[in-house]
Amino acid sequence: MILAGGAGERFWPASRARRPKPFLRVADGRTLLAAALSRARRFAAPGAVWVVCGADHADAIRRATRLPARRILVEPARRNTAMAVAMAAAWIRRSEPDAVLAVLPADHRIPDERAFAAAIRRAARAAAGAGALVTLGIRPTRPDTGYGYLHVGTAAGPAWPGLRRVRRFVEKPDAARAARFLRGGEHLWNAGIFVFSASALLREVEACAPGLHRALAPLRGPGRAAGAAAAGLLARCYRNAPALPIDVAVMERSRAVWTLPVAFRWSDVGTWASLADELGVAPGRTRILDGELLFDECGGNLVWGRRGVALLGVEGVAVVDAGDVLLVTKLERSPDVRRIVAALKARGRRDVL
Amino acid sequence: MILAGGAGERFWPASRARRPKPFLRVADGRTLLAAALSRARRFAAPGAVWVVCGADHADAIRRATRLPARRILVEPARRNTAMAVAMAAAWIRRSEPDAVLAVLPADHRIPDERAFAAAIRRAARAAAGAGALVTLGIRPTRPDTGYGYLHVGTAAGPAWPGLRRVRRFVEKPDAARAARFLRGGEHLWNAGIFVFSASALLREVEACAPGLHRALAPLRGPGRAAGAAAAGLLARCYRNAPALPIDVAVMERSRAVWTLPVAFRWSDVGTWASLADELGVAPGRTRILDGELLFDECGGNLVWGRRGVALLGVEGVAVVDAGDVLLVTKLERSPDVRRIVAALKARGRRDVL
Numbered sequence: 001m002i003l004a005g006g007a008g009e010r011f012w013p014a015s016r017a018r019r020p021k022p023f024l025r026v027a028d029g030r031t032l033l034a035a036a037l038s039r040a041r042r043f044a045a046p047g048a049v050w051v052v053c054g055a056d057h058a059d060a061i062r063r064a065t066r067l068p069a070r071r072i073l074v075e076p077a078r079r080n081t082a083m084a085v086a087m088a089a090a091w092i093r094r095s096e097p098d099a100v101l102a103v104l105p106a107d108h109r110i111p112d113e114r115a116f117a118a119a120i121r122r123a124a125r126a127a128a129g130a131g132a133l134v135t136l137g138i139r140p141t142r143p144d145t146g147y148g149y150l151h152v153g154t155a156a157g158p159a160w161p162g163l164r165r166v167r168r169f170v171e172k173p174d175a176a177r178a179a180r181f182l183r184g185g186e187h188l189w190n191a192g193i194f195v196f197s198a199s200a201l202l203r204e205v206e207a208c209a210p211g212l213h214r215a216l217a218p219l220r221g222p223g224r225a226a227g228a229a230a231a232g233l234l235a236r237c238y239r240n241a242p243a244l245p246i247d248v249a250v251m252e253r254s255r256a257v258w259t260l261p262v263a264f265r266w267s268d269v270g271t272w273a274s275l276a277d278e279l280g281v282a283p284g285r286t287r288i289l290d291g292e293l294l295f296d297e298c299g300g301n302l303v304w305g306r307r308g309v310a311l312l313g314v315e316g317v318a319v320v321d322a323g324d325v326l327l328v329t330k331l332e333r334s335p336d337v338r339r340i341v342a343a344l345k346a347r348g349r350r351d352v353l
Numbered sequence: 354m355i356l357a358g359g360a361g362e363r364f365w366p367a368s369r370a371r372r373p374k375p376f377l378r379v380a381d382g383r384t385l386l387a388a389a390l391s392r393a394r395r396f397a398a399p400g401a402v403w404v405v406c407g408a409d410h411a412d413a414i415r416r417a418t419r420l421p422a423r424r425i426l427v428e429p430a431r432r433n434t435a436m437a438v439a440m441a442a443a444w445i446r447r448s449e450p451d452a453v454l455a456v457l458p459a460d461h462r463i464p465d466e467r468a469f470a471a472a473i474r475r476a477a478r479a480a481a482g483a484g485a486l487v488t489l490g491i492r493p494t495r496p497d498t499g500y501g502y503l504h505v506g507t508a509a510g511p512a513w514p515g516l517r518r519v520r521r522f523v524e525k526p527d528a529a530r531a532a533r534f535l536r537g538g539e540h541l542w543n544a545g546i547f548v549f550s551a552s553a554l555l556r557e558v559e560a561c562a563p564g565l566h567r568a569l570a571p572l573r574g575p576g577r578a579a580g581a582a583a584a585g586l587l588a589r590c591y592r593n594a595p596a597l598p599i600d601v602a603v604m605e606r607s608r609a610v611w612t613l614p615v616a617f618r619w620s621d622v623g624t625w626a627s628l629a630d631e632l633g634v635a636p637g638r639t640r641i642l643d644g645e646l647l648f649d650e651c652g653g654n655l656v657w658g659r660r661g662v663a664l665l666g667v668e669g670v671a672v673v674d675a676g677d678v679l680l681v682t683k684l685e686r687s688p689d690v691r692r693i694v695a696a697l698k699a700r701g702r703r704d705v706l
Contacts, residue, residue: 236423294678295693295706299448300429305679308705310693312364313683317667325647325656327676328681330666340648352647 002036004053004061005078005107009341010218010271010334013322014304017353020057021099022106023064026275026289036106037065041103042117043124050092051106052084064165070226076234079241082249085194086205086212087237090219093198097222100128101201103194107153111276115264123195123260128158129222130258131200134163135251137188137259143178146270146335148190148247156258166259188261190247200256208253215241239283272334273319276302281313281331291321304331325352354441355389357414357459358431362694363624363687367657373410375459376417379628379642386421389459390418395470396455396477399693400424403445404459405437423579432594435602438547438655439558439565440590443572446551450575453481454554456547461621462631468617476548476613479513483611484553487516488604490541490612491619496531499623499688501543509611519612522605525660541614543600544621553609559604568594575678597667625671625687629655634684636668644674678705 008021015021027035027110040049051072054062058074065072066074070215073088085103092099102120110116122136137150153165169190173181180185206213218236225233242249251257267278279287284299291305298315306321320327361374368374375378380388393402404425405412411427418425426441438456455473463469476487480605490503506518522543526534534540571589578586594666595602604610620631632640637652644658651668671687674678682690697706 013661119534166557294702295696307676308366308676308678310680311682311692312680313686314667314670314681317681319679319681321679323660325661325663326661326672326679327665328667328670328672329664333666336665343648349647 001085002033002040002049002051002103002104002106003081003084003269004033004036004051004057005075005081005084006107008107009274010337012337012341013217013325013327013352014320016322017350018056019060021269023060024107026269026271026279027109028111031064032107032109032269033061033064035110036104036108038055039113039114039116040102040104043114043120047322050088051087054078070230074231074234076231077239077241078204078243079238080243081192081246082212082244083149083215083238083241085246086201086216086250087219087234088242089196089198089201090204090216093202094219094221094223097199099192099198099295100124101196103192105192105268108191108193108266110264110266112264114306119260119262119264120195122162122245126156126163126258126260127197127200130160131197131203131256132154132156132258133200133204133251133254133256133257134195136167136191136193136195137164137261138191139261139263140178140182140187140189143175143182144189144275145172147268148172149178149181149187150190150259151260152186152259152261158191160258163260166231166251166257168248183265186237189266191266192247194246194251195260201250204250204254204256209242209244209249211240211242212244212249215239238247240327263313270335272302272320272329272337273331276331285310354385354438354445354454354458355393355402355404356434356437357386357389357404357410357436358437359458359460361460363690365694366678366680366705368675369523370703371409372413374622375621375680376413376461378630379622380462381464385460385462385622386414386417388460388463389457392463392469393455393464394455395466396473400515403441405441405637407431412582423583427584427587429584429591430594433596433672434567434599435562435565435597436591436594438599439554439562439569439603440572440587442549442551442558443569444556446555447572447574447576450552451481452551453477453551454547454551456545460620461544461546461619463617463619465617466482467630468615471550472613472615472617475515479509479611480553483509483513484510484550484556485516485609485611486553486557486607487548487613488519489544489546490517490519490614491544491546492614492616493535493540493542496528496530496535497526497542498525499627500621501525502531502534503542503543503612505539505541505612505614508649513611516613517610519604519610522600540575540663541580541612542619544619545600547599547604556605557607557609558605562595562597564593564595565597565602568592578652611649618619623688625655625673625682625690626684629684635671639664642691664665675696 008015022033089328105270149170153167215242286301289304294308300315302318303319361368375386442658502523504521506520509516639654642657648663652667655671657673
């Protein structure tokens with residue numbers, strides 16, 4: 001189950017209202033969405049891949065993924081990840097009561113697909129056998145303050161090798177705390193990649209998130225709906241749906257959460273700076289995603305050019321040319337790209353959003 | 354006589370091989386060439402304006418200025434300003450033996466056209482009456498190290514109010530010397546704007562620059578040539594023409610050089626940094642020449658965008674979008690734009706030059 005709902009505002013102007021972050025071609029020549037689909041196909045049977053997305057991107061996703069329309073669950077409104085995940089679980093359970101789901105955000109970058117698929121398979125066995133909600137925990141490689149962390153608990157048991165209980169979810173820490181986490185070895189990055197059976201998730205939703213549980217009432221019991229009937233059903237669900245992240249609504253409250261610690265390279269590609277890190281931008285080393293770098297002495301820049309780009313005396317900068325709009329930002333300031341988007345929204349500039 | 358021969362490499366990528374610096378639209382909505390023409394028309398009779406340029410720009414200049422073809426002197430080769438100026442003087446003298454010429458570079462910025470025209474008229478009276486080569490001397494407003502200076506001498510005499518002899522031409526000084534010049538009040542910026550009678554210039558060419566004098570032999574004596582005959586004549590002149598700046602070949606050696614000190618705003622628009630100064634770019638104050646500035650907190654930037662441009666965390670930068678090529682440069686490094694052009698030439702990249 002690929003979650004393709006995020007807007008990716010911090011990747012403006014490459015990511016736009018009509019072509020959000022999953023469509024960025026930053027995964028070794030593929031889009032993030034194509035890479036997510038490729039990862040899913042490593043372990044999921046053909047025809048077992050679902051996508052959840054918003055109405056404004058459904059057509060683009062249908063064309064890009066070539067999935068049959070009924071496999072694309074179109075949210076009538078944006079209600080954060082708890083509703084997206086729980087709705088999808090409830091929907092799928094109606095026709096497949098024993099379904100085990102892996103939730104893959106469409107905007108992550110994971111170069112080692114085989115290691116990823118192996119981890120998902122192992123997590124799926126625990127999810128199916130023990131009814132656990134398994135979240136992948138990435139071994140930190142730096143004291144990152146932009147990620148949430150999982151405090152790892154005891155081993156889940158000899159039947160589930162590698163799996164651990166989760167003691168606590170930790171919000172994005174400050175630098176000192178992140179450094180302690182890295183040294184201590186008991187904390188993992190919370191990647192937001194989950195594996196669970198649909199019934200286990202919905203059991204925990206009922207226990208931990210009553211508002212969410214109520215919203216899903218129209219999907220209770222078996223059934224198959226398509227087209228307008230499906231849209232009507234979803235519209236009823238979303239009318240009173242709470243807007244919460246799945247971590248906050250369910251994972252942090254449930255006692256059934258386990259983690260599978262993994263060590264493969266992973267990035268949620270959160271900002272131009274983190275993408276630059278992923279691509280190997282470093283002092284003296286500029287990376288170019290498109291276009292041609294005509295001149296650059298300083299290096300340490302990320303260039304997405306569409307054309308020839310020359311840099312003189314600038315370093316640690318991202319130059320992003322989206323055709324109609326050009327962004328030049330210091331990489332260290334790139335989390336604030338959101339503020340540009342907010343300012344443009346406030347001025348009603350939908351033409352450049 | 355408008356000199357439109359310069360390439361303006363430091364204004365790459367806005368200034369290009371086929372559309373050099375005089376075509377930059379940076380003079381209050383006009384091109385530098387149009388502004389030079391407008392200045393010339395303040396004091397020159399209709400039909401008394403000439404342009405000297407290279408073969409590769411002749412068509413564009415004809416279209417832009419709408420001058421008759423015979424008023425556009427096309428140099429068959431680039432031989433620096435001494436040859437351009439002396440050839441033009443020799444050419445014009447053939448049909449107008451008493452002509453008094455004002456030499457205006459096509460790439461300067463002088464907002465006050467009336468003050469400029471008044472100065473040229475005053476200089477022209479001295480040039481016609483005393484046979485002097487008059488160079489305009491701009492009162493410095495800052496210790497600029499990018500300009501040559503004139504060391505002012507005694508008054509030229511009561512018949513020529515304001516005019517002074519020139520004691521010495523001073524090459525671009527270092528910062529300490531430039532500061533002394535500014536305090537001392539005896540030095541003026543050498544603007545490269547000259548007024549002289551054609552016969553006085555050619556007399557000094559004969560005295561000071563024998564190589565140049567020899568090269569002009571085919572133009573000696575009266576005559577009128579046009580079309581292919583004119584081109585053949587110029588080709589013979591340029592075959593052995595020396596390539597020297599007029600300052601070095603004639604002005605620094607001649608004893609007939611006077612200056613008219615003037616105080617109007619003047620810039621030779623030498624680099625993106627000096628253009629930024631001219632346009633009022635300052636800390637916190639960004640200027641946009643084209644396109645739209647969508648976001649900029651820091652300020653102090655110069656943007657030539659063609660489209661929407663957003664800046665985040667960058668200051669003291671020029672962003673120049675020429676359509677096919679984009680330049681981002683620290684303003685303080687902008688004199689080195691030449692090095693980009695040199696590097697691209699060395700790589701045979703005429704497509705982006």
